[in-house]
Amino acid sequence: MLTHHGATVERMVVDPVALGRDGLAERLSGSWDGILSLLSMDERPHPEHPALDRATVGTVLLAQAASDAGTRARLWAVTRQAVAVSAAERPSMAGAQVWGVGRGIALELPSLWGGLVDLPGTPDARCLRRLVWVLAGNGAEDQVAVRASGAYGRRLTPAGGAPGVGRAYTPRGTVLVTGGTGALGGHVARWLAGNGAEHVVLTSRRGQEAPGAAELVAELGALGARVTVAACDVADREALAALLDAHPPTAVFHTAGVPHSGEFLGLSVDGMTDVYGGKVAGAYHLDRLTRGRDLDAFVLYTSGAGVWGSGGQTAYGAANATLDALAERRRADGLPATAIAWGLWGGGGMGDGAGEEFLRERGLRVMAPERAVEALGTALERRDTCVAVADLDLPRFARSFTAFRPSPLIGDLQGVEAAASRSADGAGRDDERGLLARFTAAGPVEREELLLDLVRRQAALVLGHAAAEGVPADRAFRDLGFSSLTAVEVANRLGRAVGVKLPPTLVFDHPTAEAVGAHLAGLLEARSRDEESRGEEQRVRAALASLPLDALRGAGLLDGLLALAAVHEEGTDRQASAPSPAAGTDDPPHSLDAIDELDDDALIAFALGESRS
Template sequence: MLPRGGTVLVTGGLGGLGRTVAEHLVAAHGARLLIVGRTPASQLPDGSREALEILATVGEVRYRAADVADPDALAREVTEAERAWGRGLDLVLHLAGTPVAPQWERLSEHELRTESAGWLSRMLRPKAGGCAAVDRLLAARPGTAVVLFSSVNGLFGGTGFGAYAAANAVLDGWAQRWAATGRRAQSLAWSMWDGPGMNQGSPLVAAARHRGLALIDPARGTVALLGALHAGVVHLLIGADPENEQIKPFLAADQLRGGTIAVAVVPGPGEDPQRVRSAVAARLAGEGIFARVAVTSRIERDRSGAPDAAAVLAAIGSGGGGYTAPEGPVEELVAGAAVDVLAVPRIGREDSFFSLGCDSVRALQLAEALSERLGARVTVGSLYESPTVRALAATIAAPV
C-alpha cells in the first residue's frame, strides 16, 4: 500500500493520533508527508509545534492549514505537494474528526433522535465531508490508496453518541464504495486509544472495557495498523475482545453474510440443545473460530450422501431448531417487548437482542417499553450488559 519513501496525505493535523501515525511513517518508512489540519501552523499548541519540528528533522514533512471538507482547498494543497515531491500521491490517511469530549456530561442530549442539527453537522463535516473531498481528489488519482480511521461506534452505535456513530458509519460506507471500484481502501474501526485520540480523558472508559472494548496504547496501535495495512480487508474492527459476551453477537450475527462460518449441530439423545450449542461455540472460540452455531434435529444430505449445504444454511437462517421459549412471566414480558420493538415474529430466551437487529436507537426504545410495562426503570446499559431475554429477566427485580 505504501512503498518505501512513498507520499502520504494525513488529514486531522497533529493531534495525538496524527502525531503517532506521522512519526511511524516518517521514521520507519521514510514517507514524505503532507499533514492537513484546521489550525494554522503559527497557532499550533506547543506540543504539536514541537512534534512538527522534530518530524521535519527526520524526514520530509509539510504542514498546511485547510478545511479537509473543502475539496478545492484540499486539492490545491495536494497538487502543490505533488509538484514539490516530483511524484503523485500514494496514500491518503483520513484521521480528521471532531472531539466528543464536550458531550460526555450531557449524553442524553446527544441521542440521535434528539440531536441538534448544529452538532450533527459538526460531527459529520470532517469525517463525511472529508470523504467527499477525498473522493474528488481521488478521481484523477486511480492508483492512490485510502485508509480511514473509524470507530467501533460506527458498527455498534452508541446511545448518547448518535452523531459520532453516524459519522463513523459514513466512513465505513465510503471504504466499501471505493473498494467496489477496485481501489485499495480500508476503514479501520478502533476501540479507544489510551492517551491520544477522541477518547482522551473519557469518563466512559470503564463502561467500554466492560463491554469488551480495550484501550489501545500507541505502540500496540502502531502494530495493529501495520497488520491491518498488510491484511487488505476493507473493514476491520480493532480493539474488541472477541471473548466478551457483548461482542460475540456482532461477530456471529444471525445474517449469514459473506465470510461467516455456519455450524449445524445435532445433539445426542437426552442432551440439552442450548448446552450443546454453548459448548460447541466455546470450543470453536477457543481455537479462534467465531461461527454461527445452530442446533438442528438432523443434517440434510444430498443424493450423494454429503451434507446439503444449502439446506443446512436454510435451517440455520430460520432458527435451525435452536429456539427455546421464554420461561416464566418476567421472561415472557421481556420477550414480548423485544418482539414489538424489534418487529420479529418471536425471540427465544437465549437469543441476543443485538443479533436480531437491535441498535442504539432500538435499545433505547426497548428500555423505555420495558420500563413502562414493568413499572420500574430499565436502563439502556442493562441491555448491553444482559443482551438476552434470560439474562435481562434475571436482572429485573420488579415483581410482575
C-alpha cells in the same frame, strides 16, 4: 406483496423534513402492528443541510417521533443498494448512513427498532417475497440484504489469514494525513516517518496553532521526514483542492473527525451536521479530488460505532458507516481503499481519561498505539477493504452488546458464546455467593451500607462516572441521566450480583439508590432463608447417607423411608395429593403437606408402618 401475504396495509405519505418530529408523532398516534419506512430511499440532499441527506434525517425523525408517540409497533427501514453483498456492488453512501443510524437506534430503542432490509436497484417478485419473509420472522435477523440470489444476514467475522496477499506498504514521496496534529494522526505520522516517508503533510483546522504541533514536527524531523503543517478544513473543497495541488500526495490517511456522544432522542439535525462535516464531507472531497492521481494507499479512519453500533453515538456511527461504504465503492472502481474501524486507542486517544473504566466494563480494552499501527500495516499488506481493529474482552462485550436484544452479528466470532457462558456461570456465581455470604453475616446497618455501595458503584459504571460518589444515594435516577438503555443495563448487572432476575424498570420502580438497596435487601433476605433451609435438608441427607442400609433395615426404618421417597416423588410429579386424614382416622397420610404437619412421634410411627390417631 404485503397485502398478498395477508397484511392489512395503510399507506402514509409524509415529508419528514417539512412535518418535523412533532408533526410525525401526531401522525403516528394511532395503533399499528408495524411500521415499514421507505423514507430511507429518498437520497436527495437536505434542503438546509446539504452535507446530510433526506434518507438519514427522515429515518432519525421517524424513529424519534415513533418513540414520542409511544407506539408499540416495530419500525423497519427499507433501503436500496445501501450495502455490498459482493465486491462488485457499489453501496450508496446515503443508504450506508441509514444503516449506521439503525445500528445505534437498535441499542438505544431496542423495543421499537425492528431492523434494516436492503433491496437491489430493481427488486423482482422473489426479492419482495423475501422482504415479507424477513418482516414476518422471529426478529433474530435485523440486518438483511435481499438479492435475487437469496437473503443475506450481516456478520462480523474474524479477519483470519496471514499477511502476504499483497506487498507491504512502503511510504514514498508526499503522504497526506488529515487531522494530522491530533492524537491518532500523530501516531500514524510517526509510523510513516519511521518507515521512510520523505514528506509528511499534516492538516488540521488550526494548523501550526494546534496544541503539540511544534513538538510533533520536531519529532518527525528527527525521524528523517520533512514536515508541512497546513491549516485546512477538509470539508472545504476549494481549500483542499489547493492543498493537493501544492503538495501532490502518493497516499492519503484520513484521520480527521469530531467525536460525538449523546442520547438518540436528543439528537438534532445541527448535531448531525457537526459530526458529518470533516469526516464525511472531507472523505468525499478527498475521493473526488484524488481519483486522477496515482495513489499507493487511501486509508479512512472509522470506528467500531459504525460497524456494530454504539449506544449514545448514533450520529457518529452513521458517519463512520458512510466511510466504510466509500471504501467499498472505490474498491469496486479498481481504486485503492482501506477503511479501518478502530476500537479504543491509548496514547491520547479516546481510551484515555475518565471514560476508560466505563468502556472497559463494556468489553472494549485500550490498545497500545504501537500495536494499532502494526495492525494498520497488516491491513494494507492484506489489501483489506473494511476491517475492524479492536482489543475486545469477548465475554464482557457479548454480554453488554446483547443485553437488550439478541444479535447474530457477533455470533460467528470464535468463543463469544462459550466465553460468555463460562463467565456468567463461573465468575457470576462466585460473585453472587460472595455477596450473599457477606450479607448474611452482616448486621442490619452493615447490610444497608453493603447494598447501597453495590447499587451506587454499578450505577456509576453504567453512567460513566469514575467513582460511586457520582451517584448520590437519595437523588432520583432520572435526574442523573438514566435512559431506558442504561436502566436495563444496571438492572442486569445488579441481577447478576444478587442472583435474581430483576425487571428492566428497576431504577424507575425504585427511583433512588437507597430505594433499590432496600428492595435488594428484601430479595437477599429471602434467598438467605432459602439457603438456610437447603442447608438443613443437606445435613439430614448427609446423616442418612452415613447410615448403612443394613442398619436401617435392622431398625425397621428402611421400608418407611422408601415410602416417604415414593410420596415425595409422587408429589413432585403431580404437584397435588390426597387430602390429609381427618383426626381420629387410622389412614396414613399420603401427601407431603400432611407429613410436614406430623410431630416427631407420629413421623416415626409412619416410618415404621404403624397407625396412630
